[in-house]
Amino acid sequence: MKDKKILWAGLGILLFVFILKGFKSPEKKILEYLKDKYKEEFVIELMGKRNSEVRAEVLPKKYVGTIRQYDSYYSSTVFLPPYGEIGDNYGAVLLKESANEYFRPKLEELFGKNILPVLTLEGGYDFPDFKKEMEKRQIKFRERPDGVFSPLSGGIYIFGRVESEEDREHYRKQIYEFIQYLKAENMFDYINITLTITDERLLSKEYNDGEDFKKVRDMKSGFERYPFINNIMPKYSEDFNRTSQEYKDNLLNSKIKSNLFEEISKRGIFLLHTRIRGDKYIKSRKLDEDDRINAKVKLYENIDEVEFSYEDYKLK
CATH class of the missing domain: 3.10.450 (Nuclear Transport Factor 2; Chain: A,)
Structure with a gap:
């Protein structure tokens, strides 16, 4: 009897150990x-x-x-x-990064290497790969032309130079070319993105290591900050040219993407800014009927339809 109790106790201990091993x-x-x-x-x-x-x-x-x-x-x-x-939903993070990389070659062709796309393909997804996901959605677009689809949204931040009307018109042309590219890729209809041009010399190593950066960081008002940045940037032109692309890339990659618009608002400058909304995006959400938004339906068949809501390069 005693031996049986010992045996059952041993079996119980073994069973408990197996249960513990199986529990996660x-x-x-x-x-x-x-x-x-x-x-x-x-x-x-x-x-x-x-x-x-x-x-x-x-x-x-x-x-x-x-x-x-x-x-x-x-x-x-x-x-x-x-x-x-x-x-x-980690695949959504991969999808965003995939979208950024998908557009990077065309953006660099049009605007140079100092760009930072911060895009989001909204809604549920089947593929973390942007190209595959867009191919699937484009089928839905064709099958339901009046549907309300989740747009490609977010922003594209371009670090460049705007010092004259000629510079402004250059960027108007480049943005227009980007829109034509989106049309050719069948990605324009449900798009809702912003393009912001800020001064490329904000990537100068000398600027980021110096006192002017600290002054800009402490300024509370854009009315004070914008003229100050416009006035001091010329002295960083040579250093910007000397600053390595590796340094610029590292600085761009150190930006908080979820807060980049606010960061530029507080520490940078909007030289030019525009929003692009696809016609089906506007109509499906009736944004053109909303007085608070007053979104214009544009087909961007000519360059003059590219309009800037900010032209702060003029704030000297």
Whole structure:
């Protein structure tokens, strides 16, 4: 009898050990799921429960300690329900980066290397690859021409030089050419993006290491800041030409993409600014009927339809 009790106790201990080995914490399930799906290591930054579903804000481990760790443009969530399959939206981050890289060659051709596309393809997605996802959506566009589709939105930031009306007209032409490119790619109809030109000399190493940068950072008013930047930039022209492209690229890549418009508003200057809305985007949302927005339907069949809402290069 005693031997049987010892035997059953031993079996119970073994069973308990097997159960423990088979049990995985939510953290472990999430991290194993992400590594298996995306073939890279992730970290969990925040985790909680909502209606019995575990939700975790996650970040690729390679971004820890970089500016991207603090940029919501790269934020993603994993959903772990009490029953059913685990899911995530990290693919949306990959989709945004894929869109940025898709347009980069054309943008560099038109505007030079000092650009920063910050694009978002809104709505649900099937593919984290921009080209594949757009091909799928374009089929829907053809099948339902009156549908309300999620647009390609966000901004394109161009670091250049605008010092005269000739410079302004140059950028009007280049933006017009970009719109024609979007049309040729069948990506114009449901687009809603802004293009902002700011001074390229803000990427000068001497400027970023000097006292003028600190003065600009502390200025509260755009009416004070814009003339100041316009007036001091000429003295950084030579240093901008000396500054390596590697330095400029690193500076561009250090920008918080989710807050770039606000950063330029507070620390930079809008030399030129325009918004491009596709005609179907406007009509499907009836933005042309909304007095608060008063969006004009433009087909951009001539260059004069490219209009700038800001022309602050004139604020000398």
